[in-house]
Amino acid sequence: MPSDEEFVVTPWEVKGDVDYAKLVKQFGTELIDAKLLARIEKHAGELHYLLQRGIYFSHRDMNFVFDEYEKGNPFYLYNGRGPSGHTHIGHLTQFIFTKWMQDKFKCPYYLQLTDDEKFLFKFELELDQARFYAKENALDLIATGFDPKKTHLIMDSYHARTIYPLAIHVAKRITFSTAKAVFGFTNSNNIGSIFFTSFQAVPAFLHSVRVGRNVPCVIPLAIDQDAHFRVARDVLPKLGYLKPGILHSRFLPGLQQGGKMSASDPDSALFTVDPPEVIKKKLQNAFTGGRGNAAEQRKLGGQPEICSIFPNYQLVFIPQQDKLDALEQRCRSGEMLCGECKNICIDLATKFLTDHQKRREKARDKLNDFLLKEDELSIE
């Protein structure tokens, strides 16, 4: 069926025009429905705008997670960041949503910085570069305002004392056949990349290991990472742990026509380290849903659904729904043209990112406070 083959979604490649309804079927996940939203809202006291806007749109086992929650077994949070570059607005969206979850559910959060993954999958990337970006990305996490008492940064190559002994328990239950089928590996893949998924599985049960009882885990992440947890969800019960619940987000459109935000393409997105002049230039050059000329646009209105500026408002800069609706209305009606809209976005982005950058610089001294604590090396 050629229509099914028009897009490819793996942890290392997203190609083609993704049909989310088909993807959900292909991966065997569930759409987040009104009932689940109501359940989240009931316990959180409100609904985050990224849920309201359908940016988080799919899930696995979140009803089980809330069953446990209602029985008095609250969950913890886990997700990751692949440090091959600086943090962009898409990554920040994940931090913003996860921080909201931590605030509302008062729960521990583990962020795994997979410097090993990026090193193993990118031939030209050195481990020291990945470690550099891991530290830089961690600053964005801290600047987002996570609770230092409840937040644990894992850097794979630093925390191997904790992660490796658990990862080999996962690895022992995954054959090369399975890894091949799920990730599309061939005989040419290096043996580190084949092993890597074992590391990504560990934080999905690490908190249970640390506290000595089974605590449900919730993983908010972009849907391309789902493959890792299809495997992990199969293995974890064999080790006596719960399958993690997952909240999937959509891919985020980049600033150019048809592309996606990509850490390896600086022009594809606003990055948290961008200075005002770069923000201005990127947004001025961004692809919009404008028409051929001003007169036509006054008549037909703009098209936010294909615009690359609009998602920036949706994801980060305009959390208030009434404000976003008003702006959308002014665009669709032809009242506001792209030039004005870009200037609004430049102002909002500059203010937001300048403030973020101040918090980010202050975070440099706090990095060690956020590191996951490990046992001393000693043989009892």
Added chain:
Amino acid sequence: MPSDEEFVVTPWEVKGDVDYAKLVKQFGTELIDAKLLARIEKHAGELHYLLQRGIYFSHRDMNFVFDEYEKGNPFYLYNGRGPSGHTHIGHLTQFIFTKWMQDKFKCPYYLQLTDDEKFLFKFELELDQARFYAKENALDLIATGFDPKKTHLIMDSYHARTIYPLAIHVAKRITFSTAKAVFGFTNSNNIGSIFFTSFQAVPAFLHSVRVGRNVPCVIPLAIDQDAHFRVARDVLPKLGYLKPGILHSRFLPGLQQGGKMSASDPDSALFTVDPPEVIKKKLQNAFTGGRGNAAEQRKLGGQPEICSIFPNYQLVFIPQQDKLDALEQRCRSGEMLCGECKNICIDLATKFLTDHQKRREKARDKLNDFLLKEDELSIE
């Protein structure tokens, strides 16, 4: 050629009657010749009995190692122990030889205890069991008398902070194709076992990493482990490190007819933890090169070449060549029968192992002193 297929030698399987001349050809190693022995003797001041007796019989690049030595670039030592059970006489032979090398060449020594390997390759073995044996095996190392200032114990699952970041540098350069060809992996192998060889490669350049310059490495090990270093010797130069030199030992015959010493078969060998009554029983039941009856043996003499008692003298209990020659002569001439010989062996083994066990118990407090020191977990 069926004759080539009569034996199989991999790190996880030794099958059939090993033809060492063929094995050396198959693996592409070199026999240790008189010239190399003379070179070792010249620098060590003497020749160890395990070299004189041809127990260490094959090598890779030891002439390069001594070229460097003579230029003022001395080597360090590395080998490993797979902790799936207690230490037997065969393992002890490796410690005894390596300690002699350390004494004579005053060099650092790294012992890698591969608890991860044993866990990943033995389905029924738990990691805690492998860790238990790793600690027990370490006691035998300490009891052998290594210099605590120059000896570094690595337990893979404890020292992953140090080993994993280096292992992924090795792993990045090994494809599944290569691992498959060298180790005979199939799609059914678990992804941890496929990755493992990367861990075994690390101590072959770890000392160079720690001191910040290329130091030659010498690995005295049983020839079945050679496959790991065929791969490592290919990868290390790509990372800027030297190929390690290797000294290969033969497999050691077990106490039963035709078998080999095996950590997973308690009756196949004397173990360092065996109490006197077990030593006595094992040696009394051991297979010998005796004849059908006493009269025949008096006439024809015994056959040390097929006896399972004789190797125990060769390997550990009679290091003095003149004493061993005298005993062999008494056997071959028919003067000494197997009963007497077994009693001699029981006395020597009991004395040796009882002394060893005393030192072994005292070693329990010293384990932490021998552990490889690691950097603190901190992000600078």
